[in-house]
Amino acid sequence: MENNEEAKKYLSEVDSWLEDVSYFLIDLNIHSEDKIHELINNTKNVIRQNSDEKPLDVSEIIAIQQTVQDIDHFVQRRIGENERQKATVPIGKHVLPKLPYSYDALQPYISEEIMRLHHDKHHQSYVDGLNKAEKMMKEAREKNNFDLIKHWEREAAFHGSGHYLHTIFWEIMNPKGGGQPHGELLRQIQKDFGSFDHFKRHFSEAAKKVEGVGWSILVWSPRSRHLEILQAERHQFLTQWDTIPLLVLDVWEHAYYLQYKNDRNKYVDNWWNIVYWPNVENRFYKAREMQWDAF
Numbered sequence: 165m166e167n168n169e170e171a172k173k174y175l176s177e178v179d180s181w182l183e184d185v186s187y188f189l190i191d192l193n194i195h196s197e198d199k200i201h202e203l204i205n206n207t208k209n210v211i212r213q214n215s216d217e218k219p220l221d222v223s224e225i226i227a228i229q230q231t232v233q234d235i236d237h238f239v240q241r242r243i244g245e246n247e248r249q250k251a252t253v254p255i256g257k258h259v260l261p262k263l264p265y266s267y268d269a270l271q272p273y274i275s276e277e278i279m280r281l282h283h284d285k286h287h288q289s290y291v292d293g294l295n296k297a298e299k300m301m302k303e304a305r306e307k308n309n310f311d312l313i314k315h316w317e318r319e320a321a322f323h324g325s326g327h328y329l330h331t332i333f334w335e336i337m338n339p340k341g342g343g344q345p346h347g348e349l350l351r352q353i354q355k356d357f358g359s360f361d362h363f364k365r366h367f368s369e370a371a372k373k374v375e376g377v378g379w380s381i382l383v384w385s386p387r388s389r390h391l392e393i394l395q396a397e398r399h400q401f402l403t404q405w406d407t408i409p410l411l412v413l414d415v416w417e418h419a420y421y422l423q424y425k426n427d428r429n430k431y432v433d434n435w436w437n438i439v440y441w442p443n444v445e446n447r448f449y450k451a452r453e454m455q456w457d458a459f
């Protein structure tokens with residue numbers, strides 16, 4: 165710094181930058197007890213000691229410049245982490261999620277052979293089909309040619325529902341599963357269905373009686389604020405839009421035929437042994453945060 169005026173200008177700029185950074189950090193959920201705020205406050209205190217009578221010397225100003233760089237790096241890193249947490253899937257870039265357990269983990273209720281085929285082949289084909297549909301719809305928009313849009317919308321609904329439902333399905337099962345849910349989900353089930361046993365019978369019957377291939381699905385309705393059980397034919401038919409699936413049971417033949425042949429009922433009855441309620445509870449709490457105007 166050539167003279168005190170220039171130093172004063174620089175220091176006052178740093179001071180207001182630090183002020184902005186501390187608000188920004190709080191927006192990023194980095195609260196005042198975090199060490200970074202201590203560093204910011206200490207730096208501000210040093211800057212405010214600068215006066216005409218006793219100006220900061222060059223080494224003190226260089227130290228401030230280094231601290232500013234450190235704080236800037238910290239902020240950039242945290243912005244990066246924040247963005248990754250809010251990651252979105254670019255058009256046509258869905259990927260097959262890994263199973264949260266090994267292929268044989270759900271035995272004897274669901275065989276390793278089924279899990280390998282179901283996850284690696286069937287689910288993968290939904291991911292591929294959804295990616296293709298998204299890309300083709302993008303192309304249609306770019307070329308302003310919607311001649312085949314009905315076909316690609318169908319594909320997006322079929323493969324998209326297939327991909328999203330299977331992603332939930334792997335997570336709501338677990339070798340540590342079975343039993344009943346706890347806490348508020350259990351109370352809500354009792355309120356909306358009478359008892360857990362009533363719910364379980366209703367859900368099982370819905371699964372056993374899906375016409376052809378499809379799903380049995382427990383959903384939360386953010387509008388009526390109660391739970392409901394729905395069937396889906398294939399993946400996307402009979403869907404009640406505007407609800408959030410909580411518990412899903414795949415009753416396509418590929419989900420059980422190798423092991424249970426045509427005895428879907430036995431598959432449904434056995435399946436309850438691997439329902440992983442902590443995951444369903446977590447889905448319920450998150451879903452319940454959403455609330456629409458009641459109509």
Ligand code: MN
Pocket residue numbers: 282286330414416418419
């Ligand atoms: Mn399936």
